[in-house]
Amino acid sequence: MRKIPNYNLYGESARPPWYDAFNFEWIVERSAPNDWHIDAHRHDALLQFLYIRGGGGQVLIENSMIDIEPPCVIMLPAQTVHGFNFAPDIDGLVITVAQRSIESLASIAAPRLVSMLQRAGVSRMSAQAVKESAFVPILELLEKEFRATNRGHMAAGMSLLIALLIHAVRLCESASAPHVASTERRAQQIKRFRELVAAYFREHRPVEFYAQKLGMTVTQLGRVCREEISSSPLAMINEHLLREAQRDLVYSNMSVKQIAHGLGFSDIAYFSRYFRKQTGVTPTQFQAEAHKALAIQ
Structure with a gap:
């Protein structure tokens, strides 16, 4: 029997796969109380997207330890075994969302994004490109919607998340070799x-x-x-x-x-x-x- 813990959010019991979760938090909120170390675990139905803008550390993805070099994004689809060793100066955030929900939205609004939501990995970004893009303003709006109590704030948040992911993909692609567009x-x-x-x-x-x-x-x-x-x-x-x-x-x-x-x-x-x-x-x-x-x- 495997010993990989299965969580909703790290340290919390897993919820059913149909649970429609969306969570936004700064990494320090959960990692500092755990002495900057997050043991290997997985989420059966949840995708996690991390944006690291400062600091460092390592991320475990399946059986590989990868250095975190900001600015970068980390994509962790549902069922991916992962863990972290963050440096105390880590500066970044983690967004957790139901994999099925975000894929359903992406299949309608941005079909090309779907396959990318299914690939675990770390992707570098250009600090200058991030500064010049709409990525950070969208991120700020997303956090505001998540913490709001206005009617429809979760729906607005999910729409902003799709926009954020699209901009993240653009930034990662511009920092790497040219990418051939995929058809739906x-x-x-x-x-x-x-x-x-x-x-x-x-x-x-x-x-x-x-x-x-x-x-x-x-x-x-x-x-x-x-x-x-x-x-x-x-x-x-x-x-x-x-x-x-x-x-x-x-x-x-x-x-x-x-x-x-x-x-x-x-x-x-x-x-x-x-x-x-x-x-x-x-x-x-x-x-x-x-x-x-x-x-x-």
Whole structure:
């Protein structure tokens, strides 16, 4: 059984997936009482968006520790295992919102945004570009609406959040390599492919199976994956399977044999070869190194 705590907000019991949550707070409000450290945890139905404008620290995303270099944004979709080690001078905020709700709004107002709401990661921004954009004014309006009691303030807040996320994406894209615009159709195809992989990855289905489910040829699915996420369908399937294996190895009390069987491997030796081919180390080596790096006793 995994030991990953599941919270609504950190330190609070998880609420049902249908709970329509929207929360705005400055990082210091919750991290200072926890000595600037937030243990690894997840939110089943909530997305978290962090804007860091000063200070530093590290963020754990799944099994990777990433340095926080402001200004930057951190996207943590629902079910992403994450944790933080903030420096005492951290200056930033965290917005928590129901993943399904924000995706529904984005699918209508900004379809291209949907796929980005499903990708965990840290993205740098240009301080000058932030200063010259509408990002900060929208952020200030968003906080004002969240703390208000006027009729419709939550609806206004959600609309402002969509605008904020759009500006965040623009700022992150301008700070990195040019991004090829995605069509709504391709974004939906990738979303559906991810859902199918999550449902069937333990059955070790071939790419042909997923292409058929999507009403596409293998070639078409491959092209969509390359254009949309710069990856292949098989790489996506392996990535999902590997991520689940790593989660179990780090956060569960199960033996390697139990983990292998739970992931659809009838032969533990084959699972070990597969894992080593993907990571360069055996499951046992990965587990030991991860526990040491994350200081899990």
